[in-house]
Amino acid sequence: MAGGPRPLAEARERFERALREALPDDLKGEPFQVDVPPDPSHGDLATNAALVLARRVRKPPRQLAEELVAALPEDPLLAHVEVAGPGFINLRLPRAWWDQVVAAARHPLWGEGAPAQPERIVVEFVSANPTGPLNVVNARAAVLGDVLCRLLTAQGHRVVREYYVNDAGTQYEKFKASVAARYAHQYQGKDLVIPEGGYPGEYVADLVDRAVARLGGPEKVAAMDPEEREEAMGRLCVEMNIEAARETLESFGVAFDYFARESELRERGAADQVFRILVEKGYTYEEDGAVWLRTTLFGDEKDRVIRRRDGEYTYILPDLAYHLDKFTRGDRLIDILGPDHHGYLARLRAGLAALGKDPERIEILISQVVHLVKGGQRARMSKRQGQLVTLEDFLKEVDRDAARFFFASRAPESPMDFDIDLANLQTQENPVYYVQYAHARIQSLLQRAKELGREPLSSEVLLAPRQETLYPHPSERLLLMHLGRFPDEVDQAATQRAPHRLTVYARELASLFHTFYTDCRVLGETEEVEAARLALAEAAGHTLRKVLHLLGVTAPDRM
Numbered sequence: 001m002a003g004g005p006r007p008l009a010e011a012r013e014r015f016e017r018a019l020r021e022a023l024p025d026d027l028k029g030e031p032f033q034v035d036v037p038p039d040p041s042h043g044d045l046a047t048n049a050a051l052v053l054a055r056r057v058r059k060p061p062r063q064l065a066e067e068l069v070a071a072l073p074e075d076p077l078l079a080h081v082e083v084a085g086p087g088f089i090n091l092r093l094p095r096a097w098w099d100q101v102v103a104a105a106r107h108p109l110w111g112e113g114a115p116a117q118p119e120r121i122v123v124e125f126v127s128a129n130p131t132g133p134l135n136v137v138n139a140r141a142a143v144l145g146d147v148l149c150r151l152l153t154a155q156g157h158r159v160v161r162e163y164y165v166n167d168a169g170t171q172y173e174k175f176k177a178s179v180a181a182r183y184a185h186q187y188q189g190k191d192l193v194i195p196e197g198g199y200p201g202e203y204v205a206d207l208v209d210r211a212v213a214r215l216g217g218p219e220k221v222a223a224m225d226p227e228e229r230e231e232a233m234g235r236l237c238v239e240m241n242i243e244a245a246r247e248t249l250e251s252f253g254v255a256f257d258y259f260a261r262e263s264e265l266r267e268r269g270a271a272d273q274v275f276r277i278l279v280e281k282g283y284t285y286e287e288d289g290a291v292w293l294r295t296t297l298f299g300d301e302k303d304r305v306i307r308r309r310d311g312e313y314t315y316i317l318p319d320l321a322y323h324l325d326k327f328t329r330g331d332r333l334i335d336i337l338g339p340d341h342h343g344y345l346a347r348l349r350a351g352l353a354a355l356g357k358d359p360e361r362i363e364i365l366i367s368q369v370v371h372l373v374k375g376g377q378r379a380r381m382s383k384r385q386g387q388l389v390t391l392e393d394f395l396k397e398v399d400r401d402a403a404r405f406f407f408a409s410r411a412p413e414s415p416m417d418f419d420i421d422l423a424n425l426q427t428q429e430n431p432v433y434y435v436q437y438a439h440a441r442i443q444s445l446l447q448r449a450k451e452l453g454r455e456p457l458s459s460e461v462l463l464a465p466r467q468e469t470l471y472p473h474p475s476e477r478l479l480l481m482h483l484g485r486f487p488d489e490v491d492q493a494a495t496q497r498a499p500h501r502l503t504v505y506a507r508e509l510a511s512l513f514h515t516f517y518t519d520c521r522v523l524g525e526t527e528e529v530e531a532a533r534l535a536l537a538e539a540a541g542h543t544l545r546k547v548l549h550l551l552g553v554t555a556p557d558r559m
Helices: 007-022 049-057 060-070 095-104 136-154 171-189 202-214 218-222 224-250 262-267 270-280 315-324 343-353 391-397 402-409 431-451 459-463 474-484 486-495 500-519 527-551
Strands: 046-048 081-084 087-089 120-124 156-164 258-261 283-286 290-293 304-307 332-337 364-365 370-374 416-419
Touching: 007 046, 007 060, 007 095, 007 486, 046 283, 049 060, 049 087, 049 218, 060 081, 060 087, 081 486, 095 224, 095 459, 095 474, 095 527, 120 136, 120 315, 120 343, 136 156, 136 332, 136 370, 136 391, 136 486, 136 527, 156 262, 171 202, 171 218, 171 224, 202 224, 202 500, 258 262, 258 315, 262 270, 262 315, 270 290, 270 304, 270 315, 270 370, 290 343, 304 343, 315 343, 370 527, 391 402, 402 431, 402 500, 402 527, 431 500, 474 486, 474 500, 500 527
Parallel strands: 120 156, 120 332, 156 258, 332 364, 370 416
Antiparallel strands: 046 087, 081 087, 283 290, 290 304
16 A cells, blocks of 8 residues: 655655764664754754764764764755754755645645554544443544544554443443333332432433333333343343434544444353453462452552452453454554543553453553533533533534534543633634634635636646745745645654644644735736745645544535
8 A cells, every 4th residue: 555745754764864874883773863843943854863872982962963964975955964052963955845845745645654564453432331322521532533543544554443332230230220210200100219329310211211112112111021121121221322322423423333242242251251261371369259360460550350259250351351352353452441541551451461462552542531611611421410411412512523623632631621612613713713714715715716727836847856946935935844744743643642733733734824825925926936836725725634634624615
């Protein structure tokens, strides 16, 4: 599979090769970094090679840097190299070199990668308890997972999007009992007594009415055996919640390839099989009537109970069974879990190591809490307390594009305040509106040019060797440099599991285009300047569409 063009990455590799050629033989394989410096005044590329290797040759870093620069091979790309500060080596690429970025940024595969060894990656996300409707914390996890899947796919990996339905165990039993209590109240005239730790929300009352209708009506349900009725009602209410979750997520632009069910794993005896394997390997012991797993042998802070004295498995065992099952679908696993799962990774990795799996093949990301803010007020979102802001209701109040952009804009491990008033603004104060407006502005410009018979410069002309750049204006150059970073930004957002980098990039790109549009007249210039600037605008528009697609946000042509 071929990836898209990466001119800046190719220049970085060329600079690194030249530096290694200049190093003494015993240092040629040593690691150092070549990066795009955050401050453009420090050049287009910079390396810390002299700083990290100076001790090896017992020289001051700046002296080593000067020697390296003097020993660089002749290459027109490396004509402007300088030593800065304590020993940084900065490279300014030829100004005409940047013209090729405009051609690259219009390529259909711009920003897409082609890894040497593509992986099969299972990304499990949302996986909300099927005991009630989805809320905005689930929505944040949905956006994080969806954007991460889009990024990994764009990088050339095979991705499975997975949702785990934990429709067995303690929470299911409490939900089933809550459904039974509602049924007894609504159809048998009994006092409403919600079991301890149960679900008092009014949504359960609605589920009960719908379940009774689906099961044939009140008379037919009343005639059922009480235990069979309780199980049938509980199962059906869970299924209705899963159906609703799937539909709501699809309306939010989030789809899944596979819904795995805890109940099916239990029916197959997957947890029993894992228990037997751990016992046979000698990693378990009994104490106080319970069975413990020696997870401390594999880096956990303490051993864990896997079977209680009553014979019931603790949650870690079915989770291990599920992750073993996931390894049949992928080489690497990524779990996106809620804010109550801190500390979970160590015990899960330890359990998988005991089962013979490489613990480094599983990653856990924590999607932190969300506080909805409107007029200075926060809404609570607890299924059990009965006060619930559902995702379905939330999407009736907040535009889908704004919701996705806002949820993606913060690092997943950081709690966030979601400002509903800001998300609904139709002005450039709203970051998603600001980015979309830049795209619409570009499309309007290109449409006017087309009506006037003007054409953007062709890629053939842009790629032709030249001494002088087609883009001498500082605002053109800053926009060009930002466009050139796009493939690296996609790569970093994917490898660092950091979708929020995309929103930062998009806002910066929109800002740089608005500045370019203000500073540089496009239509009405000389034919060559006009064509070159139309090509630059076209490249910026294509890049904005790419980044918005990765975020699952629309790129409107007019606003």
